[in-house]
Amino acid sequence: MSEIKETSTNFANKTALADECPEAYASNIIGGQWTLVICSWLLSGKMRFGELRKKLPNITERMLTLQLRKLEEHKIISRTIYAEVPPRVEYELTPIGYALKPVIKALESWGEEHRDLLNNQL
Amino acid sequence: MSEIKETSTNFANKTALADECPEAYASNIIGGQWTLVICSWLLSGKMRFGELRKKLPNITERMLTLQLRKLEEHKIISRTIYAEVPPRVEYELTPIGYALKPVIKALESWGEEHRDLLNNQL
């Protein structure tokens, strides 16, 4: 995560590609390691930070925070803080976040198909 | 690209996620910088190495080679070498590669929707 250098060739290439190709644009946004899985869980309703952490056994708090921040930045999820102690923060998909559902479903079914294919070749 | 360390936590996390979630599995395979764009071009028919390079103005030959190799490894594209001089190599989607079409289309339309949304908010 960290910052991206807006002077790097990599940044220029990503930007140029995203300008032309909506699929590359989309992939830049949801292409992270945990992004899709988080969205996948949130498709079934809002969740707290701690709940998400439990659903993603290997994620570190740092990574979860970073991913959630990125998703929030891209308006895919919304964040609601309740002024309680101990704190409570809930995450929920926005409409454009829910609109990812067909994408996730398409990826899921392709993934299964691809895995079956490779397994049958052994 | 280079090699991935099979002893790293990152590798373990990716593997574990991919085992459970077909969408994460799929994302690992087609999540690269240029992967989807290459597939997108190949959806309209087989292409030579040099043709692909022209379609992707900023890609280096090395990156194109690496991406093509990775796609070939994952059985998404096939590679045909013609014993000519100068050499000719053609790349074509396999059936499972063509099966990416709905995924790409879903990503495209989500990407456009998302971009429109953000633009309208300015």
Next chain:
DNA sequence: CTCATTACTTACATTTTATATAGTACCTAA
């Protein structure tokens, strides 16, 4: 006062991915 809980934050280290630059083999045509 001390501890526990929750949702973080920070500093740093490591791993993975991407780019830059130069070179190779092959034959052909001039």
Next chain:
DNA sequence: TTAGGTACTATATAAAATGTAAGTAATGAG
């Protein structure tokens, strides 16, 4: 003999993503 096209390979380096380990604030329970 020399130049040229095609599809690469090798090596080095930069950048980005991910992981580790520790610490923070607020407050209510004991």
